[in-house]
Amino acid sequence: MKEIVCDVAVIGGGPAGMAAALSAAAEGAQVLLIERNEGLGGILNQCIHDGFGIHRFGELLTGPEYAGRFAQQVAAAEGIQVLSHALVTEVGADHTVFCTTPKGMLTCHAKAIVLAVGCYERTRGAITIAGTRPAGVYTAGTAQHLINLDNVAIGKRAVILGSGDIGLIMARRLTLEGVEVVCVLEKMPICNGLPRNVQQCLKDFGIPLYLNRTVTELRGRNHLEQVVVCDVDDRGATIPETTETIDCDTLILSVGLIPETELLRSAGLPVARMTNSTPVNSHLETEVAGIFACGNGLHVNDLVDNVSAEGECAGKWAARYAAGERAGSAIPVECGTNVRYTMPQTLLPGETARLSLRVLREAREQTLVVRGDGDILFSRKLSHVTPAQMVCVELPGIVGINSGKVEVSVE
Amino acid sequence: MKQNLVCFLCPNSCELTVEETESGLAVRGNRCPRGEAFAKQELLDPQRTLTSSVRIHGAEFPLLSVRSDRPVKKRELLPLMQQLRSVECTAPIKQGDIILSGVGETAVNIIATRTMAAKVRGR
Numbered sequence: 290m291k292e293i294v295c296d297v298a299v300i301g302g303g304p305a306g307m308a309a310a311l312s313a314a315a316e317g318a319q320v321l322l323i324e325r326n327e328g329l330g331g332i333l334n335q336c337i338h339d340g341f342g343i344h345r346f347g348e349l350l351t352g353p354e355y356a357g358r359f360a361q362q363v364a365a366a367e368g369i370q371v372l373s374h375a376l377v378t379e380v381g382a383d384h385t386v387f388c389t390t391p392k393g394m395l396t397c398h399a400k401a402i403v404l405a406v407g408c409y410e411r412t413r414g415a416i417t418i419a420g421t422r423p424a425g426v427y428t429a430g431t432a433q434h435l436i437n438l439d440n441v442a443i444g445k446r447a448v449i450l451g452s453g454d455i456g457l458i459m460a461r462r463l464t465l466e467g468v469e470v471v472c473v474l475e476k477m478p479i480c481n482g483l484p485r486n487v488q489q490c491l492k493d494f495g496i497p498l499y500l501n502r503t504v505t506e507l508r509g510r511n512h513l514e515q516v517v518v519c520d521v522d523d524r525g526a527t528i529p530e531t532t533e534t535i536d537c538d539t540l541i542l543s544v545g546l547i548p549e550t551e552l553l554r555s556a557g558l559p560v561a562r563m564t565n566s567t568p569v570n571s572h573l574e575t576e577v578a579g580i581f582a583c584g585n586g587l588h589v590n591d592l593v594d595n596v597s598a599e600g601e602c603a604g605k606w607a608a609r610y611a612a613g614e615r616a617g618s619a620i621p622v623e624c625g626t627n628v629r630y631t632m633p634q635t636l637l638p639g640e641t642a643r644l645s646l647r648v649l650r651e652a653r654e655q656t657l658v659v660r661g662d663g664d665i666l667f668s669r670k671l672s673h674v675t676p677a678q679m680v681c682v683e684l685p686g687i688v689g690i691n692s693g694k695v696e697v698s699v700e
Numbered sequence: 701m702k703q704n705l706v707c708f709l710c711p712n713s714c715e716l717t718v719e720e721t722e723s724g725l726a727v728r729g730n731r732c733p734r735g736e737a738f739a740k741q742e743l744l745d746p747q748r749t750l751t752s753s754v755r756i757h758g759a760e761f762p763l764l765s766v767r768s769d770r771p772v773k774k775r776e777l778l779p780l781m782q783q784l785r786s787v788e789c790t791a792p793i794k795q796g797d798i799i800l801s802g803v804g805e806t807a808v809n810i811i812a813t814r815t816m817a818a819k820v821r822g823r
């Protein structure tokens with residue numbers, strides 16, 4: 290088995306990993322960037338639509354262009370070695386990284402590790418639909434890969450279940466490819482995707498979006514022929530009187546993304562219920578010192594610029610950890626009114642931090658408030674919040690909290 | 701007549717209302733001037749960037765992602781897609797290379813959004 294050493298091992302070559310590698314190298318670290326695929330870019334390579342990078346590059350770019358710009362910077366940077374076709378199978382709490390490569394096993398002894406492994410899609414099994422198990426059912430990301438990268442046509446008449454952004458984007462993509470998209474169904478009372486995607490992907494093409502409606506049964510022997518759909522009430526129970534069957538040969542599932550947590554678990558890290566990932570401090574350092582996490586592998590982001598910003602933060606602090614710098618103890622952040630989760634889950638005293646959160650319910654004219662010992666430490670007006678849109682704010686350094694914790698609410 | 705729109709020029713996603721008044725279109729809800737221009741454009745002549753992929757030979761993947769170098773009229777999207785269906789190109793291709801030039805009413809170029817090297821033999 291081959292063994293190598295480095296200061297910072299970054300696992301995952303998507304935007305989070307590339308940003309982490311660049312910022313770690315900028316701190317002077319020797320970086321190993323490990324990616325299981327042939328090239329860098331991660332999920333961006335299949336997101337061929339535009340709408341990326343408005344903040345970072347000041348332009349509306351497509352996914353591959355955004356990835357390409359980053360990959361060029363990585364190639365030009367000093368101190369980054371890219372190891373592609375290498376799958377990381379395990380990460381030890383002692384900062385050992387085990388990978389399989391075409392040339393055999395490789396063990397990397399790193400001083401610090403950044404996990405930037407992205408997320409995966411919820412599948413039908415997770416939401417249990419009755420009926421047969423015919424061909425023609427795809428998750429939105431799989432359909433996106435097949436159509437955008439593999440040149441595989443997937444059907445003629447499609448129904449999309451779930452109003453997440455990938456589902457909306459696929460509604461447009463399929464329409465452009467000549468597939469008839471009958472409708473998008475969302476079980477919840479609100480749309481999960483960004484408003485701009487509803488406009489550009491559905492309204493532009495007259496594709497209806499039905500809220501409080503879901504698929505209850507799949508029909509078809511070998512291939513999908515029909516789906517049975519029906520309204521659901523506010524407790525999620527189906528309303529049989531509203532049942533309808535729709536002829537279609539394709540069902541696209543866009544029912545959610547989940548952070549990839551296998552490597553976190555292998556390092557012995559706990560996985561939180563709300564983010565489906567592990568708690569971190571404002572350096573994005575996990576509970577195992579020297580192991581950092583960022584991007585969709587930490588919590589699911591809607592905007593790639595936020596992912597890149599997280600990568601930069603994790604990379605910088607991983608490099609400093611490798612150089613011997615240690616973070617002190619952190620102040621826990623508690624979720625108050627209308628806050629589903631915050632990331633990070635703890636703040637380092639006296640340091641500015643980027644705080645991301647998601648709300649539980651849609652609301653207008655709100656204020657995000659951070660309190661400690663009953664005092665307001667920070668507040669920010671938010672004109673409109675929805676669970677689909679992550680809220681991101683820069684917090685000033687917080688010091689001198691007697692109770693040892695702060696609370697964040699949106700009220 | 702009053703219309704509601706979402707500005708999609710940046711992630712702020714401002715909710716705009718456009719009203720026809722005697723002095724022309726009045727736009728509200730925009731947090732920056734680009735939103736006003738956006739709303740007027742949307743009502744008078746909506747435009748979109750076309751993104752798709754075309755067949756490529758001799759590369760690692762069978763498809764190359766492309767886009768129009770400028771926005772096209774919304775109603776041009778489907779006819780242009782039809783035109784892209786018969787396009788084929790050959791690796792190597794660099795990001796930004798023109799795949800098809802001067803197409804559609806707005807005479808846009810279709811450019812590659814990804815660099816694709818020629819496939820290494822024997823892999």
Ligand SMILES: Cc1cc2nc3c(=O)[nH]c(=O)nc-3n(C[C@H](O)[C@H](O)[C@H](O)COP(=O)(O)OP(=O)(O)OC[C@H]3O[C@@H](n4cnc5c(N)ncnc54)[C@H](O)[C@@H]3O)c2cc1C
Nearest residue numbers: 301303304305325331332340377406407455584585592593
């Ligand atoms: C369909 C879709 C549409 C989107 N649309 C937009 C948009 O319009 N605008 C916008 O701003 N954002 C958009 N986003 C969000 C944004 O693109 C993503 O949030 C971002 O790309 C995630 O980056 P990441 O680096 O965290 O993960 P990824 O890009 O998924 O990268 C993870 C990388 O890690 C590698 N990896 C995983 N496990 C291992 C392992 N064990 N060993 C080695 N390598 C491993 C993977 O191969 C992959 O390359 C979209 C996302 C999706 C999925």
Ligand code: SF4
Nearest residue numbers: 707710713714732735
């Ligand atoms: S109006 Fe300005 S700030 Fe609002 S979404 Fe449009 S570009 Fe962004």
